[in-house]
Amino acid sequence: MTHPLVSSEGAVEFLNLPAPRTEGGMPLLNALHNRRSTRSFARRPLDDTLLSTLLWAAFGINRPDTGFRTAPSTRNCQEIDLYVALPEGLYVLEPLVWRLRLVTGEDLRAATGLQDYVSTVPLNLVYVSRLSKLDEADKPLRQFYTALDAGYISQNVYLFCAASGLATVARGLLDRRALARAMRLDPDQRVILAQSVGFPA
Numbered sequence: 357m358t359h360p361l362v363s364s365e366g367a368v369e370f371l372n373l374p375a376p377r378t379e380g381g382m383p384l385l386n387a388l389h390n391r392r393s394t395r396s397f398a399r400r401p402l403d404d405t406l407l408s409t410l411l412w413a414a415f416g417i418n419r420p421d422t423g424f425r426t427a428p429s430t431r432n433c434q435e436i437d438l439y440v441a442l443p444e445g446l447y448v449l450e451p452l453v454w455r456l457r458l459v460t461g462e463d464l465r466a467a468t469g470l471q472d473y474v475s476t477v478p479l480n481l482v483y484v485s486r487l488s489k490l491d492e493a494d495k496p497l498r499q500f501y502t503a504l505d506a507g508y509i510s511q512n513v514y515l516f517c518a519a520s521g522l523a524t525v526a527r528g529l530l531d532r533r534a535l536a537r538a539m540r541l542d543p544d545q546r547v548i549l550a551q552s553v554g555f556p557a
């Protein structure tokens with residue numbers, strides 16, 4: 357089934373995201389009760405508003421006057437980019453214009469992990485760090501902080517999924533070098549973590 361944001365011709369260069377929902381939802385404590393990792397997904401895609409709201413919850417801008425985000429980042433470096441691997445192609449989130457930009461029309465879902473379900477789940481998020489945005493001079497500390505920053509985004513996704521009846525699992529088990537090549541990343545970028553999202557099977 358074609359994702360609703362994609363034209364019938366296939367992947368399009370920019371997918372303009374509808375406004376996300378930024379109010380309501382399940383009470384936080386209930387979402388914490390529901391939070392879990394799930395590795396079994398239906399093939400049904402997320403509709404465009406659900407996708408937009410997922411991305412906003414993950415790492416959208418929640419204070420437009422300052423450009424601050426829904427997840428914290430070390431010294432507000434905002435060095436993590438959200439890549440979205442859909443059947444129609446790989447996209448990267450442009451948070452300021454609130455759209456997805458096409459990176460490649462290839463279906464890279466299978467490349468985002470080493471477990472069977474990653475190739476059929478409707479979407480895989482990949483958290484990619486742009487190291488030069490981190491102003492920490494010490495390399496191990498840069499890696500430490502950027503891993504933390506990705507963790508906050510991942511937990512936002514876990515809680516949004518728990519509150520929205522979606523299934524998700526964070527994934528560190530991946531071939532980062534092969535994935536970076538497939539994703540056309542440049543030498544300044546590092547794959548930190550992936551996360552599958554879909555409806556439960």
Ligand SMILES: Cc1cc2nc3c(=O)[nH]c(=O)nc-3n(C[C@H](O)[C@H](O)[C@H](O)COP(=O)(O)O)c2cc1C
Nearest residue numbers: 391392393394395469471525526527528529530549
């Ligand atoms: C950084 C990180 C990496 C993970 N990597 C994987 C993974 O590669 N594959 C997987 O199936 N689960 C992965 N998980 C999910 C954990 O296995 C899961 O969180 C743990 O078993 C506890 O289950 P729960 O999330 O349902 O509480 C990862 C979790 C984290 C936080």
